[in-house]
Amino acid sequence: MVLKWGHLLNTYGALILPTAVNGFGIFLLRQYFLTIPVELEEAAMLDGANRWQVLWQVMLPLARPALVTLFLFTFIGEWNDLFKPLVFTTRPELRTVQLVLTQFQEQFTSSWPLLMAAVVIGTVPVVLLFLAGQRQFIRGIAATGIKN
Template sequence: PGRQTLLLIVIATLVIPFQLLVIPIFLVLKWGHLLNTYWALILPTAVNGFGIFLLRQYFLTIPVELEESAALDGANRWQILWQIMLPLAKPALITLFLFTFIGEWNDLFKPLVFTTKAELKTVQLVLAEFQEQFTSGWSLLMAAVVISSIPVIGLFLIGQKQFIRGIATTGIKN
């Protein structure tokens, strides 16, 4: 009971922009002494409504009979999760990882607000400073943008097969 209501609440969080939540998140990170740490960049988006919805839809496509047969063979809930369900959910997990990585790689706002240390600057902060520092050096800026996009393109090419499989099968109910 209440499962559908909880899902609707999680999905409703998707319509709340991050900029609206930045002050409460900043205060929580300050209270936890996490400002100017890598955790300040990781925790605010570690679990979000999109990831929960994507994985839920994918897990709904996996037949319940697999869980039941594993339970009959003597597997407990954790064994079913770790040895059966998560390996089957590999396409959805890789898809979620790619979406999250690309979103965080391109994020300028969160690192700008939650960090001030030079060693915690992200690619987008450095590109923004690079543009301010060399206002007339458009060729240098474009070269830096191309170089900064290589990791994203490389990760996508590595995970492309799983990404396509995850997008194609998520949301399909058997």
């Protein structure tokens, strides 16, 4: 109803906005920011930085592993989501990978070789993205939730 009221149905906003901020992301980033020493923030303030400068120039660069981890989790979750695009979009150009994969299946028959080839092709971007962010992902998982 909110997306309909905001005229966001059949737009990219309908696919992006509902998961732009979620509870898992807030929890993950909160836990990571708790591991960053307060002294770094205080030192930046003593050097004349305001709150926004501390956030953008000190805290966010230090939170890169957690941000990459959150991005990977969110991307993989949205890449595999079938329900949201099915409900929020009807235009063919907004179809996601999962919606396209359902077109390879019919009520009584399926073209299994074609479907399996499409699944492999649909998996390649996720694997490449994970390999690109693997080092930051491992750092983010290892440091999140540890309180000094």
